[in-house]
Amino acid sequence: MSFPVTRMRRLRRTPAMRALVRETRLSPDRFIAPLFVRRGSGLREEIASLPGVHRLSPDEAVVEAQALRALGVPAVILFGIPERKDETGSEGWDDSAAVQETVRRLKAQVPDLLVVTDVCLDEYTSHGHCGVVRDEAVDNDATLPLLARIAISQARAGADVVAPSDMMDGRVGAIRRALDAEGFEEVAILAYSAKSASAFYGPFREAADSAPKFGDRRGYQMDPANRREAMREIALDIEEGADAVMVKPALAYLDVIAEARRRFDAPIAAYNVSGEYAMVKAAARNGWIDERRIVLEILTGILRAGADFVLTYHAREAAAWLREGSV
Ligand code: PBG
Numbered sequence: 001m002s003f004p005v006t007r008m009r010r011l012r013r014t015p016a017m018r019a020l021v022r023e024t025r026l027s028p029d030r031f032i033a034p035l036f037v038r039r040g041s042g043l044r045e046e047i048a049s050l051p052g053v054h055r056l057s058p059d060e061a062v063v064e065a066q067a068l069r070a071l072g073v074p075a076v077i078l079f080g081i082p083e084r085k086d087e088t089g090s091e092g093w094d095d096s097a098a099v100q101e102t103v104r105r106l107k108a109q110v111p112d113l114l115v116v117t118d119v120c121l122d123e124y125t126s127h128g129h130c131g132v133v134r135d136e137a138v139d140n141d142a143t144l145p146l147l148a149r150i151a152i153s154q155a156r157a158g159a160d161v162v163a164p165s166d167m168m169d170g171r172v173g174a175i176r177r178a179l180d181a182e183g184f185e186e187v188a189i190l191a192y193s194a195k196s197a198s199a200f201y202g203p204f205r206e207a208a209d210s211a212p213k214f215g216d217r218r219g220y221q222m223d224p225a226n227r228r229e230a231m232r233e234i235a236l237d238i239e240e241g242a243d244a245v246m247v248k249p250a251l252a253y254l255d256v257i258a259e260a261r262r263r264f265d266a267p268i269a270a271y272n273v274s275g276e277y278a279m280v281k282a283a284a285r286n287g288w289i290d291e292r293r294i295v296l297e298i299l300t301g302i303l304r305a306g307a308d309f310v311l312t313y314h315a316r317e318a319a320a321w322l323r324e325g326s327v
Contacts, residue, residue: 028319049203089124148178194230200275261306
């Protein structure tokens with residue numbers, strides 16, 4: 001029965017009516033907040049290209065995590081800024097490095113916070129690539145044991161979830177086997193499964209000083225044009241033992257999220273990456289957009305597409321806005 005019997009506007013008439021029929025609910029317990037950590041104490045350096053995001057020393061990361069937890073954000077993901085970069089990225093598996101130290105402190109001081117750690121080499125290598133470089137190319141199989149070492153070191157520090165973001169083939173299986181062999185059967189793997197070679201990572205690379213010194217990442221990260229290939233990547237990671245999978249970036253890839261939701265029953269994460277955040281911040285600073293409404297609309301869109309949870313630099317502010325009940 002169509003108009004005038006059916007009138008779609010009836011269900012939009014009042015805030016109460018709209019609340020009842022709302023299909024997607026934004027809530028801070030669907031956010032993971034990324035934190036950049038480095039050695040030291042009392043450090044809180046703002047990252048120029050990511051206003052509102054800081055490089056934190058472990059003690060300051062605890063303060064930030066407590067604020068997030070108080071706002072209802074259940075989890076953080078840690079990225080390390082090393083003191084020294086080298087060819088193999090050895091600070092990645094140094095038990096006393098910033099990430100490992102921060103994990104220990106978070107587990108001791110914010111015990112109900114879920115701690116996720118990014119497993120990758122690019123922040124730690126002098127050449128900025130996500131693996132062992134041989135003849136100007138990243139050697140897949142030689143990289144796997146190094147990734148496993150990083151994951152084990154993070155698990156030993158107390159990480160709840162390790163999240164490999166390197167895009168080497170077979171890394172989920174290699175990390176799962178290594179964790180199990182060391183008695184870390186309870187540590188979960190959140191795989192960056194469908195990760196594209198994206199220009200949207202620009203501000204992150206400035207934050208972590210991790211831009212590749214030669215070439216680019218197109219030999220291992222995915223071609224942004226490929227949705228079917230993304231499904232193959234996700235299927236392989238689940239087969240290798242991933243507990244949850246990720247699509248990254250989020251906004252130019254909502255169709256990939258939606259297709260993954262239709263095909264797979266595993267939890268799906270989406271990474272609302274640094275470039276997506278930076279564009280919103282820049283436009284907001286210029287007074288061109290209503291930041292609060294834009295952010296909540298973006299996060300709603302990512303969840304509506306089918307993500308179960310979102311990694312987002314907006315986590316703290318968005319959680320505070322949701323608490324105020326501004327939607
Ligand atoms: C790799 C990694 C990157 C991001 C997360 N993990 C950078 C890259 O692949 O170049 C990007 C996240 C963002 O842009 O917010 N360790």
